[in-house]
Amino acid sequence: MARSIENPVDGPQGQALWDRADRVLPGGGIYLSRSADFAGRGVLPGFIAEAEGCRVTDADGRRYIDFLGANGPNILGYRHPEVEAAVRRQAEVLTSASLFPPSLVEVIERILAKFAGFSWGVVSKNGSEVVSLGARVARQHTGRRGLITFDRAYHGSEPELATSPQPGPLTELTSDVARVPWNDAQALVDLAKTRGDSFAAIVLNPLDQNPRLETRPASSDFVQAIEAVRAQHGILVVFDDVRHGFRLHSEGSHRLLGLEPDLTTLGKALGNGHAISALLGREELRRAARKIFYTSTYMFEAPPMAAAMAVLDIYDRDAVFDHITRMGERLRAGIAAAADATGHRISQTGPVTMPTLLFDGDTDGARQRIFAREAAGRGAIFHPGLNWNLSAAHMASDIDEAVQIAAAAFAATPLD
Secondary structure, three states, rough: OOOOOOOOOOHHHHHHHHHHHHOOOEEEEEEEHHHHHOOOOOOOOOOOEEEEEEEEEOOOOOOEEOOOOOOOOOOEOOOHHHHHHHHHHHHHHHOOOOOHHHHHHHHHHHHHHHHHOOOOOEEEOHHHHHHHHHHHHHHHHHOOOOOEEEOOOOOOOOOOOOOOOOOHHHHHHHEEEEEEEOOHHHHHHHHHHHHHHHEEEEEEEEEEEOOOOEEEEEOHHHHHHHHHHHHHHOOOOEOOOOOOOOOOOOOOHHHHHHOOOOEEEHHHHHHOOOEEEEEEHHHHHHHOOOOHOOOOOOHOOOHHHHHHHHHHHHHHHHHHHHHHHHHHHHHHHHHHHHHHHHHOEEEOOOOOOOOOEEEEOOOHHHHHHHHHHHHHHOOOOOOOOOOOOOOOOOOOOHHHHHHHHHHHHHHHHOOO
């Protein structure tokens, strides 16, 4: 459990819920980034009772401008009325049944129409599931077991690809996964020279974006090495766009890298808060996918499929990517000016739609946590360890209000 801080942001109801949670939840790494303990107990409100647009309300009735978006899904804002209406209409006639709902075909058709180059799709519930399924398809197609991924790269919580804890008793499950440093083109080439014919796929994020670290984009020589390795050794590329999808490019984050993946995954923003994810694949991988038995009880719920179709409509109609880019640029400029005015040296890295703020020289994160606590106390949630997420519900007035809160939080944060 993270250490408590003085003057926690939680009120009486929030603290009572923490007391109950500590008795019935295992704590530690369980739920990790979704627990306010990850920020430090008392830095952010531990329990959110209501949400709408870009605002959330905690268990004690305190409202905040939110820059987490449920860790990414709510790209249109919480409880978008058109998405919720589509979900209600579907739920009135069908939730789940013994056989396929028509919306299963409809949602895959809609996703494929938006993401060119793929000819089939599979929907599921969570990002972890479809990334692991992509690896299974690659293995089935190539007849190989090995996977290449990168240091610290998060691809969900399935044991084979999880980054923590250390494998321990699960060592055998992770022995086929080789991790190389991000942006180290030579390390990738060297690995392929010695073991290239044993690998089925490279599993790749669009960015190296990890907690409490500056975000690093893929370098051009790194992307070129990936292309060379896949061409020489017949290794497939499974692109993990679960976190970044819809936020880096309107047609898939892989377009920023200039890569055409063999398989790509979507999640989070696809359902705007409703549980749906997707794996998309190229035609030549269809036969391999057909051989895999993949199912679960709630995978075929129709309401999340209706949500996803509404999200796709609204995202294009309202030019959401352009909007969140403008709002992200406005937030970045305002944060920079506020930090400068109060004498703080900071870095802001990553795309403006998913920014990361760090204090220079803040090796233990103490200033980061103080800043986040001071901002939360004034009505804005800026996570001290995770990247933030902009949404279509953030308007210029919300950004300007948040910048004013940030300025006051900077002023209350020690310079060293």
